[in-house]
Amino acid sequence: MSSSASDRSASRRSLIRRAAVTGGAAVAATAVSAVNATQASADTGDPVGIGQVNEGWCTTITNAAPDGAATLVLQNDVGASLHLKRQEVTRTVTGGVYPTTAGLGVIISQSGQHRKHETLTTANATMLVPIPPTRVLDTRSPAGRARLLEGGGRIDSQGRATAGTFLVVHLRDIVNYGDGMIGNITVAKTEKAGFGTVFGRGDLPDASTINWFGPGQLLSNGVITQLGSYETAAGEYYEDVVAIYVQKSAAAVILDVTGLLVFHPESAVINNPKTLSGGDGVRAQVIKENAERGKRAVQAGA
Structure with a gap:
């Protein structure tokens, strides 16, 4: 063996012996030397992370093990082999702003896991405007x-909806992707006793919104109801509709x-x-997605 080769072998054994005693930086230097065949430039205390994403503060060695579960074994001629295994480095990174119905939220990354912190206000449900x-x-x-999608025939x-009429009203130019409405319903020119139900989605409820008790009455009542969507018999689809079912007798209906x-x-x-469509930006898209949660279709079934 040449003198230079003997010197390099002695130097390598010396590094391994120091790693067994001191760990830390010596382990880092040995790991990088073994892989790259060059002396590591890591500072004292700079860790060697196995199977992790490269960071400016961490020398990383990876292999093809599943989920990055790499293990590096260094032979020690004078004692037990040194095993460098993947370690979890706890580090918190704040960033990744994303839109919510309330405004903005922030993504927090910690120990390789991502968590979303969302601004929570009443706007995450609905607000009254x-x-x-x-x-x-x-x-x-x-x-x-003019706003009727169904029931106009x-x-x-006398301008009365006949008994058993299903009226569907479209709130175009009033709301886009709304969740509900507050208002007032009035009946006039009643034929005889009857009642009406106002609803915004799902099957016809077993409840009344307004009742009348004889012919020729003029009555009104407050309304709070959901808004929904509706597809006509011709296959045309509409968001932001409200339905009124007139039962038992004819009546003129005002909403x-x-x-x-x-x-x-x-x-x-x-x-x-403003037109809130999917192409008008991130905020509009979030509003639309939240407005379409759940079952919104209005059903005429009695």
Whole structure:
């Protein structure tokens, strides 16, 4: 063996002996030397992380083991072999801002795991946004029936919805992707005793919103209900609808809206005319996704 080769062998054994005694930086230097055949430049205390993502503060050695579970074994000629195994380095990194219905949230990364911290306010559910009192249905005139998607063909000569009529009203230009509404329902020109039910999604409820007790009555009642979606018999699909089912007797029906339940004020487009579609930005998309949660379809089944 040449003198230079003998010197290198002695130097390598010396490094391994120091690693067994001192650990830390010597282990790091030995691990990098064994793999790269060059002396490591790691500072004292700089760890060797096995199977981890490269970081500016950590020398990393990886292999093809599943889930990065690499293990590096260093032979020790004068004692037990040294085993360098993957270690969990606890480090917190704050970043990754993402949109929520309330505004903005932050993603926290710690020990290789990601957690989302979301701003929690009432906007994560719905908020009430008052609007100018707006008439959306009046069966007594053709203009008052302009928002009807269903039921327009069941209005008699006196402008009354006949018994068993299912009215579906579209709140276009008032709300986009809303969750509910507050308003007032009025019946007039009643034929005989009967009642009506206002609802926004799902099957017809077994409850009444307004009741009348004889012919020729004019009555009103407050309404709080969900908004839903509806597909016509022709296959046309509409969001933001409310339904009224007239039962037992004919009556003219008037519906006014005074407030909206929304996930963001911008959904109340009557107050702030903007088009909230999927192509209008991240905020609009989040509003739409949250508005479409759950079963929103209005069903006419009795």
